[in-house]
Amino acid sequence: MSPFTYARAADAADAIRRGGEAQTKYLGGGTNLVDLLRETLERPAALVDVTGLSNAIEERADGGLLIGAAVRNTALAEHRAVRTRYPALSRAIVAGASAQIRNMATVGGNLLQRTRCTYFYDDDGSRCNKRQPGQGCDAIDGFNRIHAILGASPACVATHPSDMCVALAAFDAVVHLRGAGGERTILLNDLHRLPGDRPDLETVLEPGELITAVELPALPFAARSTYRKVRDRASYAFALVSVAAALELDGGTVKDVRLALGGVAHKPWRAWKAEAALRGRPATVENFRAAAEAELVDARPLTHNAFKIELVRRTVAAVLGELMEDHP
Amino acid sequence: MPILVNGTEVEPPADPRVSLLDFLRERLELHGTKLGCNQGACGACTVLVDGSERILSCLALAVQYEGRAITTIEGLSGNGELHPLQAAFIECDGFQCGYCTPGQICSAIGMAAEIRRGVPSHVTADLAADSIALDHDELRERMSGNLCRCGAYNGIVEAIRETFASEGAAK
Ligand SMILES: Cc1cc2nc3c(=O)[nH]c(=O)nc-3n(C[C@H](O)[C@H](O)[C@H](O)COP(=O)(O)OP(=O)(O)OC[C@H]3O[C@@H](n4cnc5c(N)ncnc54)[C@H](O)[C@@H]3O)c2cc1C
Ligand code: FES
Ligand code: FES
Numbered sequence: 001m002s003p004f005t006y007a008r009a010a011d012a013a014d015a016i017r018r019g020g021e022a023q024t025k026y027l028g029g030g031t032n033l034v035d036l037l038r039e040t041l042e043r044p045a046a047l048v049d050v051t052g053l054s055n056a057i058e059e060r061a062d063g064g065l066l067i068g069a070a071v072r073n074t075a076l077a078e079h080r081a082v083r084t085r086y087p088a089l090s091r092a093i094v095a096g097a098s099a100q101i102r103n104m105a106t107v108g109g110n111l112l113q114r115t116r117c118t119y120f121y122d123d124d125g126s127r128c129n130k131r132q133p134g135q136g137c138d139a140i141d142g143f144n145r146i147h148a149i150l151g152a153s154p155a156c157v158a159t160h161p162s163d164m165c166v167a168l169a170a171f172d173a174v175v176h177l178r179g180a181g182g183e184r185t186i187l188l189n190d191l192h193r194l195p196g197d198r199p200d201l202e203t204v205l206e207p208g209e210l211i212t213a214v215e216l217p218a219l220p221f222a223a224r225s226t227y228r229k230v231r232d233r234a235s236y237a238f239a240l241v242s243v244a245a246a247l248e249l250d251g252g253t254v255k256d257v258r259l260a261l262g263g264v265a266h267k268p269w270r271a272w273k274a275e276a277a278l279r280g281r282p283a284t285v286e287n288f289r290a291a292a293e294a295e296l297v298d299a300r301p302l303t304h305n306a307f308k309i310e311l312v313r314r315t316v317a318a319v320l321g322e323l324m325e326d327h328p
Numbered sequence: 329m330p331i332l333v334n335g336t337e338v339e340p341p342a343d344p345r346v347s348l349l350d351f352l353r354e355r356l357e358l359h360g361t362k363l364g365c366n367q368g369a370c371g372a373c374t375v376l377v378d379g380s381e382r383i384l385s386c387l388a389l390a391v392q393y394e395g396r397a398i399t400t401i402e403g404l405s406g407n408g409e410l411h412p413l414q415a416a417f418i419e420c421d422g423f424q425c426g427y428c429t430p431g432q433i434c435s436a437i438g439m440a441a442e443i444r445r446g447v448p449s450h451v452t453a454d455l456a457a458d459s460i461a462l463d464h465d466e467l468r469e470r471m472s473g474n475l476c477r478c479g480a481y482n483g484i485v486e487a488i489r490e491t492f493a494s495e496g497a498a499k
Contacts, residue, residue: 006344006391031387034347035367047344049392078447083455094450098473099439100374100384235450235472 001037008049012178012212018048020180020208026050028109029072031101036114041123041131051106054213057081063218069108069176069211073164074099076107086216088225088244089167095229096163098236108211111165111175111191112203115158115266116238117147129155130199145304146240149312150296151265156199157302159263160192161238166262167227169270170244171216179209188214192267199266221248221256224326228319229262230311239263241311247283247323254278254287259316261295264308271295274316283324285317292316329394333358334403344391349373351390352400360401360430361385364475371474374431374438375400382438401430404437413437416487424478432474436488439470443495462495 006027009015019026023045027033036042054068057079065081076082077093093102119126119138127136139147139157147157165188173188191203205211225246231237242262248255257278259271274291281287292313299309330337333356341351349366352358352375364372366386373386376399404411413433416422423429443462448455451469460466467485476484 001345004344006389027389027392029387030389030392031368031384034387034389037345038366047389051392074442074447078445083448087455090448090455091450094448094452097368098371099442099449099470100371100382100435100473101368101387103381103438104383104387235469 002040002043002045004037004044005046006049007046008052010052012053012210015048015050015053016178016180016208016210018046019210021046024048024208026108026210028070028106029101029104030109031097031105032109032113039121039123041114041121050108050210053210060218063220065216067107067214067216069106069213071107073097073102073105073107073110076164077102084223086167086171086219086222086225088170088222088227088246089164089216091227092163092167092229092242092244095227095239095242107164107214110162111188111211111214113162114202116161117158118143120158130158130195130202133198133200140302143304144302146238146263147302147305148265149299149301149305149308150261150269151194151267151298152300153195153197153199155197156195156266158195158199158266160265160267161263162268163227163229163239163242163262165192165268166242166260167225167244168214168216169268170225170246170258170260171219171222172258174215174217175211176213176215177205177209178212179206181206183212185215188268189270195266202266219246219258222246222258224248224323225258226319226323228315228322230315241308241315243312243315243319245316245319245323247320247327249283249324249327252282254281254283257320259291259295259320261312261316264299264312271316273297283320285321288317288320289313291320331390331393331395332397334399335397340391340394344389346390347386348375348388348390348393348398349385352385352398358400358402362427362430364428364431369475370428370431371435372428372431374435374474376434376438380438380441382435399434401433404433411437413487413491416491417484420483420487420490422480422483422487423476424480428474428476428478428480432471432476432484432488435471435474436492439467439488440492440495442470443492462489462492464489
């Protein structure tokens with residue numbers, strides 16, 4: 001690790017004042033950043049510990065939730081309002097990492113965790129445009145089984161590894177930010193960028209901007225939601241493909257639906273096309289598959305990950321089928 | 329601010345780069361906590377914070393835990409008495425080489441506290457339930473962050489099950 005200073009932010013104002021300095025990184029639980037520091041993939045001169053910021057989960061009168069950025073992943077998954085009103089979010093969190101890591105990880109850090117592309121990590125042996133812009137990408141013609149099938153570019157095929165973010169994407173979560181220029185909010189779906197020709201720019205955050213909270217708007221039918229993660233072993237592995245979904249039926253018709261995919265793109269992938277294909281249509285397994293197909297028209301498999309296309313079809317159909325059967 | 333390690337106040341390292349794991353092993357010479365992968369993937373370095381919260385000391389900077397209490401495997405036994413879970417590991421052959429054992433034991437103590445609180449896991453069927461029974465699948469899923477290269481899993485599961493059989497309400 002390169003040398004750095006360490007300070008705890010007293011509050012959000014203190015954090016952004018310190019975070020505004022050059023070469024400063026915020027530190028959440030450290031479960032991703034400490035690893036990247038050790039690998040010297042991150043070389044900040046200063047760390048500002050933001051785990052002292054809000055760790056409250058506020059229940060809004062309309063049923064929505066305001067989640068402080070320092071809330072630990074475990075605390076969010078176990079909260080009664082999350083388990084009952086947004087079960088897909090609890091399920092997504094407990095499908096990720098291990099209990100020890102979830103106890104450490106914060107909501108803010110989970111959003112900004114970096115890709116698990118092995119070429120990104122292999123500083124000595126591989127080329128990576130994310131690590132070093134313009135260098136080239138060894139994943140495109142390499143072992144790319146875990147890489148993207150949607151929204152990738154000739155510069156980068158890495159995926160965003162978060163499970164939690166996939167559920168947040170489905171529920172239209174709003175990210176609260178604070179920086180030198182004041183406060184603003186953006187949709188989680190607009191937080192992460194697609195790689196384009198600048199895969200090193202992963203989010204739309206301004207330098208020094210701090211995540212202060214994540215807001216879940218009220219969504220009554222999210223009470224009927226779930227998350228399914230397909231991976232190489234039953235536990236403690238990143239997703240090959242994952243699906244977060246919520247389904248509202250009116251008799252046999254899809255009144256409303258939320259669908260987001262993990263493991264397929266540079267960002268948590270909201271399946272807007274699939275949702276549009278389903279609203280107002282009969283809730284049948286054929287239509288669920290057709291909706292997945294609509295989302296996959298732009299899918300571009302690499303040498304080793306074409307299996308993800310069929311996996312998305314099957315997982316989307318299975319998850320919506322499960323929600324349909326649970327419907328009263 | 330000091331860190332409380334097994335009941336003793338110690339000054340945190342001056343260099344913030346020191347991981348909690350290296351601090352425990354190299355500065356405090358508490359060698360019970362093990363270095364496995366050093367990247368969060370094996371659980372050998374698991375310790376407890378504030379009594380019952382399990383974390384990975386390899387992914388933690390020691391300075392992050394100023395003002396907190398850390399319990400390592402050395403802090404679990406008192407007055408020459410083993411912790412009941414340590415005794416159960418011996419009883420049930422919960423190890424072969426023993427390298428993963430301190431992490432397994434600290435992790436299981438943290439897990440028992442999570443079950444008591446009603447924290448759901450990946451295999452919990454009913455998220456709305458007030459209590460969760462520690463059955464075989466729950467136990468294995470909740471301990472999946474601790475790998476054992478010797479494959480002593482049957483003994484590990486047995487020792488934990490025996491010790492915490494009464495945790496969580498029976499379904
Ligand atoms: C072995 C292993 C397995 C894992 N498996 C999974 C998995 O299956 N699924 C999954 O989803 N995740 C998995 N993870 C990743 C884990 O979820 C993340 O490491 C964790 O969520 C990051 O949170 P943190 O608080 O520790 O972030 P940190 O490591 O502290 O920070 C991560 C990034 O966020 C920035 N940051 C932190 N807080 C803020 C803030 N408030 N405002 C602005 N920036 C901020 C930091 O500067 C840093 O760039 C795994 C991790 C490991 C080590
Ligand atoms: S040494 Fe910490 S998880 Fe392996
Ligand atoms: S007993 Fe040898 S690693 Fe578990």
